[in-house]
Amino acid sequence: xxxxxxxxxxxxxxxxxxxxxxxxxxxxxxxxxxxxxxxxxxxxxxxxxxxxxxxxxxxxxxxxxxxxxxxxxxxxxxxxxxxxxxxxxxxxxxxxxxxxxxxxxxxxxxxxxxxxxxxxxxxxxxxxxxxxxxxxxxxxxxxxxxxxxxxxxxxxxxxxxxxxxxxxxxxxxxxxxxxxxxxxxxxxxxxxxxxxxxxxxxxxxxxxxxxxxxxxxxxxxxxxxxxxxxxxxxxxxxxxxxxxxxxxxxxxxxxxxxxxxxxxxxxxxxxxxxxxxxxxxxxxxxxxxxxxxxxxxxxxxxxxxxxxxxxxxxxxxxxxxxxxxxxxxxxxxxxxxxxxxxxxxxxxxxxxxxxxxxxxxxxxxxxxxxxxxxxxxxxxxxxxxxxxxxxxxxxxxxxxxxxxxxxxxxxxxxxxxxxxxxxxxxxxxxxxxxxxxxxxxxxxxxxxxxxxxxxxxxxxxxxxxxxxxxxxxxxxxxxxxxxxxxxxxxxxxxxxxxxxxxxxxxxxxxxxxxxxxxxxxxxxxxxxxxxxxxxxxx
Amino acid sequence: xxxxxxxxxxxxxxxxxxxxxxxxxxxxxxxxxxxxxxxxxxxxxxxxxxxxxxxxxxxxxxxxxxxxxxxxxxxxxxxxxxxxxxxxxxxxxxxxxxxxxxxxxxxxxxxxxxxxxxxxxxxxxxxxxxxxxxxxxxxxxxxxxxxxxxxxxxxxxxxxxxxxxxxxxxxxxxxxxxxxxxxxxxxxxxxxxxxxxxxxxxxxxxxxxxxxxxxxxxxxxxxxxxxxxxxxxxxxxxxxxxxxxxxxxxxxxxxxxxxxxxxxxxxxxxxxxxxxxxxxxxxxxxxxxxxxxxxxxxxxxxxxxxxxxxxxxxxxxxxxxxxxxxxxxxxxxxxx
Numbered sequence: 001x002x003x004x005x006x007x008x009x010x011x012x013x014x015x016x017x018x019x020x021x022x023x024x025x026x027x028x029x030x031x032x033x034x035x036x037x038x039x040x041x042x043x044x045x046x047x048x049x050x051x052x053x054x055x056x057x058x059x060x061x062x063x064x065x066x067x068x069x070x071x072x073x074x075x076x077x078x079x080x081x082x083x084x085x086x087x088x089x090x091x092x093x094x095x096x097x098x099x100x101x102x103x104x105x106x107x108x109x110x111x112x113x114x115x116x117x118x119x120x121x122x123x124x125x126x127x128x129x130x131x132x133x134x135x136x137x138x139x140x141x142x143x144x145x146x147x148x149x150x151x152x153x154x155x156x157x158x159x160x161x162x163x164x165x166x167x168x169x170x171x172x173x174x175x176x177x178x179x180x181x182x183x184x185x186x187x188x189x190x191x192x193x194x195x196x197x198x199x200x201x202x203x204x205x206x207x208x209x210x211x212x213x214x215x216x217x218x219x220x221x222x223x224x225x226x227x228x229x230x231x232x233x234x235x236x237x238x239x240x241x242x243x244x245x246x247x248x249x250x251x252x253x254x255x256x257x258x259x260x261x262x263x264x265x266x267x268x269x270x271x272x273x274x275x276x277x278x279x280x281x282x283x284x285x286x287x288x289x290x291x292x293x294x295x296x297x298x299x300x301x302x303x304x305x306x307x308x309x310x311x312x313x314x315x316x317x318x319x320x321x322x323x324x325x326x327x328x329x330x331x332x333x334x335x336x337x338x339x340x341x342x343x344x345x346x347x348x349x350x351x352x353x354x355x356x357x358x359x360x361x362x363x364x365x366x367x368x369x370x371x372x373x374x375x376x377x378x379x380x381x382x383x384x385x386x387x388x389x390x391x392x393x394x395x396x397x398x399x400x401x402x403x404x405x406x407x408x409x410x411x412x413x414x415x416x417x418x419x420x421x422x423x424x425x426x427x428x429x430x431x432x433x434x435x436x437x438x439x440x441x442x443x444x445x446x447x448x449x450x451x452x453x454x455x456x457x458x459x460x461x462x463x464x465x466x467x468x469x470x471x472x473x474x475x476x477x478x479x480x481x482x483x484x485x486x487x488x489x490x491x492x493x494x495x496x497x498x499x500x501x502x503x504x505x506x507x508x509x510x511x512x513x514x515x516x517x518x519x520x521x522x523x524x525x526x527x528x529x530x531x532x533x534x535x536x537x538x
Numbered sequence: 539x540x541x542x543x544x545x546x547x548x549x550x551x552x553x554x555x556x557x558x559x560x561x562x563x564x565x566x567x568x569x570x571x572x573x574x575x576x577x578x579x580x581x582x583x584x585x586x587x588x589x590x591x592x593x594x595x596x597x598x599x600x601x602x603x604x605x606x607x608x609x610x611x612x613x614x615x616x617x618x619x620x621x622x623x624x625x626x627x628x629x630x631x632x633x634x635x636x637x638x639x640x641x642x643x644x645x646x647x648x649x650x651x652x653x654x655x656x657x658x659x660x661x662x663x664x665x666x667x668x669x670x671x672x673x674x675x676x677x678x679x680x681x682x683x684x685x686x687x688x689x690x691x692x693x694x695x696x697x698x699x700x701x702x703x704x705x706x707x708x709x710x711x712x713x714x715x716x717x718x719x720x721x722x723x724x725x726x727x728x729x730x731x732x733x734x735x736x737x738x739x740x741x742x743x744x745x746x747x748x749x750x751x752x753x754x755x756x757x758x759x760x761x762x763x764x765x766x767x768x769x770x771x772x773x774x775x776x777x778x779x780x781x782x783x784x785x786x787x788x789x790x791x792x793x794x795x796x797x798x799x800x801x802x803x804x805x806x807x808x809x810x811x812x813x814x815x816x817x818x819x820x821x822x823x824x825x826x827x828x829x830x831x832x833x834x835x836x837x838x839x840x841x842x843x844x845x846x847x848x849x850x851x852x853x854x855x856x857x858x859x860x861x862x863x864x865x866x867x868x869x870x871x872x873x874x
Binding site (some may be wrong): 035037041043049052053060137140141202221223224243247248249250251253254258260261262263301303391419420421422424425426428429433439442452454455456459 | 568570572574576577578579580581582583584596598623630633634648680689692693696697700703704705707709710711712714795820821822823825829830833836837838
């Protein structure tokens with residue numbers, strides 16, 4: 001047969017294909033990236049797939065507080081690195097009233113919303129009453145706030161129904177922010193008692209904002225991006241960028257490439273190995289912030305495992321773990337370790353205290369404890385974990401490390417990997433013997449950790465909490481003097497170590513890579529991840 | 539013919555319903571609790587909150603009743619509300635669907651545009667260099683893991699060479715066109731915004747090549763095999779004996795007869811691309827249905843799982859149906 005016709009066809013097809021590819025790729029991308037518009041835009045690469053809502057009254061995930069904190073302000077706040085001192089934000093001063101159950105807030109004068117209207121006490125009252133009456137997840141953290149009342153244009157009273165519970169540290173979180181009443185109501189918001197059913201503003205709040213923060217929300221395309229624009233009326237001075245784009249990037253490797261290419265300015269989800277490759281890159285810096293999150297192993301007094309019901313056996317686990325090795329080898333040293341459920345950096349929790357009263361690796365002591373428990377040859381227990389990773393550390397890797405550590409004293413951890421949701425179901429329903437899991441705080445408030453450990457978390461590990469420990473937690477939460485409160489929390493931590501149900505191993509130092517063309521990018525562990533107000537083009 | 543069509547249609551509907559029953563049962567037997575995937579630690583430990591949540595989503599109803607509610611909604615075109623996104627599932631699907639359709643279609647066209655000629659050439663020039671190239675291309679295409687291929691492509695053409703744009707459907711500072719179809723190529727063309735059109739097209743290149751790779755391999759191999767068979771038939775020998783030009787013999791005589799298996803495979807491959815782009819979508823931060831389906835499964839979001847399953851089942855059944863119809867066009871014997 002003749003080859004001629006076919007060879008023409010082939011050449012034609014190949015040339016055609018290459019031509020289309022080249023013309024598609026040519027030129028489009030560098031032009032846009034170098035435009036002036038790009039320079040006035042801060043582009044953040046982060047996984048935002050967890051976001052369900054951007055309505056402050058309905059925030060209950062991990063990533064959306066950053067957007068909430070950029071669009072809105074709370075009455076009070078905490079500064080990056082110091083999560084103990086409550087600082088002014090929209091309120092300039094506050095004081096408990098003589099009745100003991102009212103906090104009076106003086107509002108900052110002259111604060112304007114993004115719309116240009118002045119913030120008043122009515123807006124504050126509306127914001128809190130809406131959040132309380134919408135009864136979504138944020139409400140449960142201030143269930144002890146009965147109501148907010150207007151005293152005058154610049155003063156509000158917050159009336160508590162349980163004044164022993166802490167408030168100020170909780171309302172610093174981006175759920176408890178001030179929205180502009182008139183704008184919110186125009187889009188279906190209500191603060192009436194039936195707001196749970198009658199409030200229809202969620203769709204509007206998901207794509208817009210009406211706050212006093214440095215940036216204003218202008219759009220959210222799910223699993224794509226969130227757009228914000230500068231609020232020219234921001235009370236803290238003009239924000240540095242015209243626009244902020246929060247780009248959804250679910251893969252850390254894609255974030256790394258985009259950061260190196262300059263398509264994004266900030267990459268939030270890089271793993272330690274990727275951070276290490278940035279050391280020699282002159283255009284990129286790495287910021288670290290000690291988080292308030294931690295990875296821990298819980299061990300239950302399981303009805304299915306008599307050995308775990310013995311306290312000495314659980315304490316033996318605590319002394320058989322190579323804590324330093326975990327932090328050094330699994331996360332490259334980028335973590336600290338608290339005594340127990342109160343992270344380092346919170347009141348009464350320091351690394352020095354961990355050395356003093358926390359568990360430490362001590363194999364002879366672990367063996368002695370096993371003998372004391374009547375289990376000189378060790379015992380077995382099931383260790384469950386989900387298919388997840390925190391700060392680049394796979395639970396799987398951690399579980400294998402623990403298995404090897406515990407085997408040194410004859411304790412056999414039978415690994416039970418499972419889907420993350422199944423693991424959580426197992427733990428929450430009290431059916432786990434041992435489990436590796438994670439805790440992150442809704443707000444920087446000690447009581448949110450300690451209260452959980454003696455209530456819902458205690459149930460999961462079948463711990464019958466002694467009355468003195470309950471009283472200790474209540475007293476520490478109610479104590480408003482920081483030093484006295486710290487002393488009480490030290491006693492609480494000692495009690496947790498004695499009970500030996502929780503072994504906190506990793507409190508990560510999160511690392512975020514930022515291009516050096518961006519200045520003033522500050523991370524915070526308070527729950528909203530970053531302070532965007534002071535970020536500027538370098 | 540009409541009777542045949544009707545009976546095929548009835549079977550198709552039954553198949554879709556059967557698929558929904560199976561998925562409904564499977565989704566309900568996994569041990570994870572959907573409430574726990576949506577509520578924070580504190581809320582999930584409050585029995586009153588959990589009970590209210592179960593009641594709100596109908597999770598406290600007996601299985602058969604929940605399936606009945608699903609069927610009733612389906613009959614009214616209502617796919618329910620997603621537990622995870624708190625929006626009507628249909629809104630979610632109209633949001634994420636077009637991104638996947640656009641990617642899958644471009645990927646499919648690409649795999650046809652390369653796979654068909656390559657397969658034909660490989661058959662015609664059997665055991666020559668073009669055949670070896672075709673074999674290598676299909677072997678790599680079929681066997682390279684998608685996520686690996688995606689990363690390699692991204693690292694080379696975006697990271698190292700900067701020929702292609704990065705992840706996503708558009709440049710971060712580009713303005714998306716007004717939404718008409720949700721397909722960016724069409725919407726930008728309708729708006730006459732050719733800069734954004736080029737941007738969208740450029741963003742499609744890498745992910746569609748990755749997505750096309752596996753399909754390309756299958757199409758190349760199937761085309762080659764079918765062509766080889768056709769070329770060995772008597773009528774080809776007769777045509778050659780008559781002295782017809784080789785091009786006419788290959789394209790006019792052998793190719794139409796070789797198309798039947800290719801069309802069958804191509805149809806199913808396209809349906810597969812629509813349903814199975816999870817890896818590609820993840821690496822390229824592509825806001826498509828694949829990621830949505832994956833998240834729905836992980837969070838046991840029943841309404842979303844059911845809706846996506848129904849739609850995917852319907853797509854497969856529809857594609858099969860169209861493939862059957864196209865047989866009639868390609869093969870006159872089927873028409874009779």
